Amino acid sequence: MTKKDNVHLETLLASGGRHPEDNYGIVNPPVYHASTVTSPTLAEWRARDFTKHITYGRMGTPTQKSLEEAVALVEGGDHAIAVSSGLASITTAISAFVESGDHILVSDSAYFPTRNFCNNVMAKYGVETTYYDPLIGGGISELLQDNTKVVLTEAPGSQTFEVQDIPAISAAAHARGAVVINDNTWGTPLYFRSFEKGVDVSVHAATKYIVGHSDAMLGIIVTTEEHYEKILMNFRYWGQHAAPDDCYLGLRGLRTMGVRLRQHQENALTMANWLKTRPEVTRVLFPALPDDPGHELWKRDFEGACGLFGLTLDKHHDDTALGAMLDGMELFAMGASWGGYESLILPGKPIRTATTWESTGTLLRLHVGLEHPDDLIADLEAGLDRLAAAAG
Numbered sequence: 001m002t003k004k005d006n007v008h009l010e011t012l013l014a015s016g017g018r019h020p021e022d023n024y025g026i027v028n029p030p031v032y033h034a035s036t037v038t039s040p041t042l043a044e045w046r047a048r049d050f051t052k053h054i055t056y057g058r059m060g061t062p063t064q065k066s067l068e069e070a071v072a073l074v075e076g077g078d079h080a081i082a083v084s085s086g087l088a089s090i091t092t093a094i095s096a097f098v099e100s101g102d103h104i105l106v107s108d109s110a111y112f113p114t115r116n117f118c119n120n121v122m123a124k125y126g127v128e129t130t131y132y133d134p135l136i137g138g139g140i141s142e143l144l145q146d147n148t149k150v151v152l153t154e155a156p157g158s159q160t161f162e163v164q165d166i167p168a169i170s171a172a173a174h175a176r177g178a179v180v181i182n183d184n185t186w187g188t189p190l191y192f193r194s195f196e197k198g199v200d201v202s203v204h205a206a207t208k209y210i211v212g213h214s215d216a217m218l219g220i221i222v223t224t225e226e227h228y229e230k231i232l233m234n235f236r237y238w239g240q241h242a243a244p245d246d247c248y249l250g251l252r253g254l255r256t257m258g259v260r261l262r263q264h265q266e267n268a269l270t271m272a273n274w275l276k277t278r279p280e281v282t283r284v285l286f287p288a289l290p291d292d293p294g295h296e297l298w299k300r301d302f303e304g305a306c307g308l309f310g311l312t313l314d315k316h317h318d319d320t321a322l323g324a325m326l327d328g329m330e331l332f333a334m335g336a337s338w339g340g341y342e343s344l345i346l347p348g349k350p351i352r353t354a355t356t357w358e359s360t361g362t363l364l365r366l367h368v369g370l371e372h373p374d375d376l377i378a379d380l381e382a383g384l385d386r387l388a389a390a391a392g
């Protein structure tokens with residue numbers, strides 16, 4: 001299916017990347033398991049081009065191509081490349097654009113493993129990273145150097161939920177020839193329209209809302225015609241790959257992502273507003289709330305919010321008190337990742353080097369799932385009561 005201006009995003013979610021006419025009329029594409037792909041003639045073997053044909057399992061199966069086509073259509077990019085994890089989408093994208101002696105700018109609130117990659121891998125290959133204040137906006141001009149090849153943005157910030165002015169950062173980066181890579185996991189291809197906001201490369205932990213069911217690891221890089229080949233070649237050099245079953249799960253998740261996100265947002269707002277009434281909660285870090293410092297930018301640049309937000313408490317609790325709260329939760333489970341249908345809770349600890357991050361007390365991150373909000377409120381209320389009792 002080709003992109004049509006008059007087709008809505010919900011329609012693209014349901015129809016993108018599907019070609020039943022090529023497959024007995026069956027609605028979903030099959031899962032092709034493949035390593036070897038054979039050629040019937042020497043002439044065809046010689047003519048194989050991995051950018052156009054199915055040539056080898058590592059270079060992508062038809063299942064992977066369906067997913068890539070669908071996600072690119074939904075986000076409004078020209079191409080997408082599926083990889084093994086969200087982190088792999090970040091590392092594959094960044095490393096496509098730099099060489100020894102180059103410089104990159106990374107938001108101080110970026111996902112911690114992104115920082116790990118820059119500090120431990122990019123540094124080893126002679127690429128220097130400067131971390132910048134996520135709220136810098138157009139002021140990033142002052143940090144851009146002649147050798148700055150990449151500006152990495154992520155909004156809202158991991159754990160701390162600052163909203164970045166991505167259009168202003170993109171304009172400044174482009175004026176100096178740098179490429180903007182945006183980690184759009186929170187925004188998703190639906191709620192942050194990367195390519196209308198000046199982003200060149202949008203990377204996603206598809207593990208989160210695209211897969212949506214906590215059962216597969218997957219990353220997706222969406223980009224424009226201009227940058228596609230460079231990233232595709234880098235994907236190939238590093239031996240990146242996305243497993244066919246996981247691509248299938250990503251496609252299946254994508255079909256319902258719109259309705260799931262609407263409910264995650266509604267449930268999250270209900271929870272956030274309830275939390276604001278609690279005396280021990282000093283801040284709810286959720287840009288969809290009108291009194292959040294990032295609300296105006298969020299309203300300008302985002303089409304919606306997902307189910308992930310933070311909150312701070314009035315005290316820094318030790319693990320004995322925090323354990324009394326968290327160990328007894330019945331619906332909010334403790335675990336990494338988010339974006340599945342179920343609710344999660346974790347204590348946070350933002351790592352900063354360019355800025356400082358202060359809070360009145362313990363930082364908690366909630367992922368609000370699709371359970372009924374009344375049941376989630378009851379679970380949290382009981383947890384906060386256990387915390388108060390344990391803290392004395």
Ligand SMILES: *Cc1c(COP(=O)(O)O)cnc(C)c1O
Pocket residue numbers: 085086087088111154158183185186204205206207208217218219337
């Ligand atoms: C989870 C996450 C990633 C990494 O995704 P994985 O699939 O776990 O590798 C990247 N960026 C953000 C913002 C994330 O939350």
